[in-house]
Amino acid sequence: MFRNIGSNWAVILVTIGVTYFLMPFVLHTLGQDGYGTWNLINSITGYLGLLVLGVPMASVRYFAEHVAERDPRKLNAAIGSCTGLYLIMGAAALLVGVGLYAFFTLTYHIPAGWQPEARLAFFLVVLSVAAGFIAMLPEGIMAAHHDFVLRNLVVLGRLVLRLGFTLALLTLRASLVFLALVQIACVVFEFSVSWLIVRRRYQGVRLSFVDFEWSTVRRIFSFSLYVLILNAGVRLSFETDSLVIGAFMNVGWIPFYTVANTLVIYLIEFIIAIAAVVMPMATKLKTEGRAADLREVFLKWSKIAMSLTLMVGLFLIVLGPQFLGWWIGQSFEGPAGQVLQILTVSALVFLPVRGVAQPILMGLGRPGIPTVAFLVAGVLNLGLSVLFVGPLGLAGVALGTAIPNVLSALVVLVFACGELETPVTQYVRYVVVRAVVGALPVLALLLWFRLGLGIHTIVGLVGAGAAMVALFGVTWILFVYRNDPYVDLPGGLARLRAWSRA
Secondary structure, eight states, X not given: OHHHHHHHHHHHHHHHHHHHHHHHHHHHHHHHHHHHHHHHHHHHHGGGGGGGTTHHHHHHHHHHHHHHXXXXXXXXXXXXXXXXXXXXXXXXXXXXXXXXXXXXXXXXXXXXXXXXXXXXXXXXXXXXXXXXXXHHHHHHHHHHTTOHHHHHHHHHHHHHHHHHHHHHHHHHOOOHHHHHHHHHHHHHHHHHHHHHHHHHHOTTOOOOGGGOOHHHHHHHHHHHHHHHHHHHHHHHHHTSHHHHHHHHSOGGGHHHHHHHHHHHHHHHHHHHHHHHHHHHHHHHHHHXXXXXXXXXXXXXXXXXXXXXXXXXXHHHHHHHHHHHHHHTOHHHHTHHHHHHHHHHHHHHHHHHIIIIIHHHHHHTTOOHHHHHHHHHHHHHHHHHHHHHHHHHTHHHHHHHHHHHHHHHHHHHHXXXXXXXXXXXXXXXXXXXXXXXXXHHHHHHHHHIIIIISOOOSHHHHHHHHHHHHHHHHHXXXXXXXXXXXXXXXHHHHHHHHHHHHO
């Protein structure tokens, strides 16, 4: 699991690096109105992803089950059935995209200079989303075989392609159409390379419409319906904010929120990298009847998720605004920094649950409570954001996102503990208490850097980050993971030192 999750983390780190260069480049090339329009297009067309009806997550669950059972007939039936579903859903996405285009043009005021580009770019993004449905198939097959390292090498290639094409094309001309074409190129590249790998690596796997079975489709839909509702809740929680800002403020304010939200989303993706491995592993352990091992995975990885969230989250809360001011521009430090702090505080609570407890429940085939919790949170997020945006502006939109996420996470946590026969008090005692106490010296150090030294330069920020990581490591080795029943961190470091001397 460590190798697979580590490869997921490597992808996230490279993604962050690519974004570090691309976001300010694209923002300054397009300007605030152009960049805000591009984000608005992606926010609206992102809802087309709901038409996939939760099939990708459901497919991974059933693919993994059939791989664990060593049943190639059922595996190919699931693959053929998912292929047919993806093609139907892709066609539906193209049709719905026409309606979303009308909503886009009639609801939002797009600056006159960007209107022709925005219209064409909108349709190209719709095309990339529709084509992206079938591109999910080989990724699910590799995930079911726990072949995350190879899959992530393909993703890294896509990131390099995106970086090169974006820099080259926007250097020629500031164009929303060019950005949309880059998305299409990345989808084509990822599917072509991934399917070639699947054909050569898994000899018994085939893609044929002959394998399409309505009985398999019904099984997939019985699970994917929950995933669809879950995805709707997640999208309402994280993708509607730009729509609210564009409707009740103006598109020029969207970049201030998007820049801050991007940092939080990458923190979320870093933790969800655990979820991508945990869910098929939970299915495997359940199929093999290993309940004790499943509880160990739940507690061990929840504590790891909590630790990582605290380390990155504390830096973003204390010094994140200063980083935004240096990275994008001083005008972003105040409004975007406040949004970043609000969203990150909520992430300290909901991310460990989102990264471990929820995917375990999905892997066990118990999606009901998480689905309802996230859907209610998404609807509540939209309502609170609309309510708060008038008096509080961007901060109100952030609060409308943060509050429901915390509440839904607490509900899912209690349910997961019940399903895994793990008392909530045991979870809090093992996962939370030592991690929070160990984080206090780290918080004090970061506050000293901000209030005592008043750092704003990149040298100061890097120095503060390095000092924080060093103190974090010492505290976690000597206190947080001392005599840990599941993770022998001091012993692992001792073995690593012995190996390096050999």
